[in-house]
Amino acid sequence: MTTWPSWQPEVLSFLPAWLWKVICIFLVLQMPPILVSLLVWAERRVSAWIQDRVGPNRVGPFGLLQSVADLVKFVFKEDVVPGQVNRVLYSVAPALAMVPGLVTFSLLPFAERFMVSDLDSGLLMLFAISSLAVYGIQIGGWASNSKYALIGGVRASAQIISYELTLGLAAAVVVLFTGSLNLAEMVRWQSETRILGLLPAWTIFVFPGGTVAFVIFITSAFAETNRLPFDMPEAESELAAGYHVEYSSMKFALFFLGEYAAMIVMSGLMTTLFLGGWSLFGLERVMEGTIWQTLIQTGIWWAKTLFFLFVFIWIRWTLPRFRYDQLMRLGWKVFLPLSLANLLVAAWMRTWGMWGASA
Amino acid sequence: MSDRPGYRTVERPALTLADRLVFPAILKGMAITASHIFEKKVTMQYPEEKWTLPEYYRGVPSLVMDDENREKCVACSLCEFVCPPRAITIVPEERPGGGREEKQPAVFDIDMLRCIFCGYCEEVCPEEAIFMSKEYEVVGRSREEMVFHKDRLYEIGGVRKDPHRKWKNADDEARAQGRGHGHGPAQV
Ligand code: SF4
């Protein structure tokens, strides 16, 4: 039990370590549902703004309760199970799609003293769990016993597997730089190392290895989360709705929740790996050890993550969908060699020092 | 093959490196969408804001009264016949008190679930008794509720100033010619 580093704010140091963990788990558990509903609202508002519309603004202040209304609608909708489906797999798939998104939340380091699990293999664990989501999508597509769902599921698995490679290779660059697989350790390295003695060595600033890795990572993240311009598995103009075309009511909502949770985790990962996580030019060291520091760090972390989420939405309403062969070509013929080369460059940078930032 | 007369080869602009890299174009697109976020919104907040309808707008067909609050419809049933989806039902009855008008509608129903807002009824009516109103918010909880009866139709139509004052002129004419009735073709 005491193997946990008892990182906790000083004010709360009277709490036993395990209790602080329980509190963390409780708080982190609240995050996905709240954020997903906020995100669905933001998605609709931002899309509306981009199209010169207003968007949902009737339910609650600024339409913020729209997602609650949506949820109520989902709950009360009839849960149609089509006759031709494989019943067991059909019911399991939405849960399989959602659970990885929620579990990976427990690995994100929100602040130095506020995270559920401080694993030394955090990054590996995160990739291991988040790639399980493809099972939910694939099984959902298969169990639906419908051609559109099947094609959507097959596309999803092909796409996710292809881009997982580049995603991993881009993340490997960060591992090279920081010398750790521990997400919190990575953030600490980024906030404490300086480039040329002044700029914090957020990986994105470590040119060229880190910057290129970031570009590869964010693009692969779009493909991983099936977001436009890579939403081939859903491609409503070709596949109706892809893998969840046969789903309705709460089962559909679970797919939805999983997709958005994965998006949040990906944004959080980008924040952590490339944008210095909870650090912001020394602001993260203000009031060291107090609960305020934890709050500030969490705030910084979320601000960065929310920015990435905004970019996700922004891109979605800017770009049209890629063609499937373009997507595959980009993944295998452009990004894979590029990320391998980039890894090499990063290794050289690591060996020969990077702008005075080598630790 | 491009030197055939009447054909002209259009050179495709070669892709520059920036084009091939895609990212500059993506950033440009993002700048455009971002600029729209701050643009003036075109949304009309419907129940509070409404369109100003043009004069020729065809809303719910309605019955109108003339300046003297008289029922203009004489239950000739022309509109009932002309209505393409047969939305109108008229049951005529004799008009009490006689006078120029012989008939009036005892029942005048328009089924708004059937009406296609074509305006034929307005066009065909010899008495200018039926007009397309500007009312377009037609809602009901049942089919029965969507059948508008005479009172409702008059409520929507209201009084309409009659520029021709047809009956009045006809009255004067008839009086001048020493005939009692001004309505309809002259009876010899
Ligand atoms: S508008 Fe057309 S459809 Fe409607 S009642 Fe008149 S004639 Fe019939």
Ligand code: SF4
């Ligand atoms: S509304 Fe006009 S056309 Fe229809 S029955 Fe009355 S007078 Fe005749």
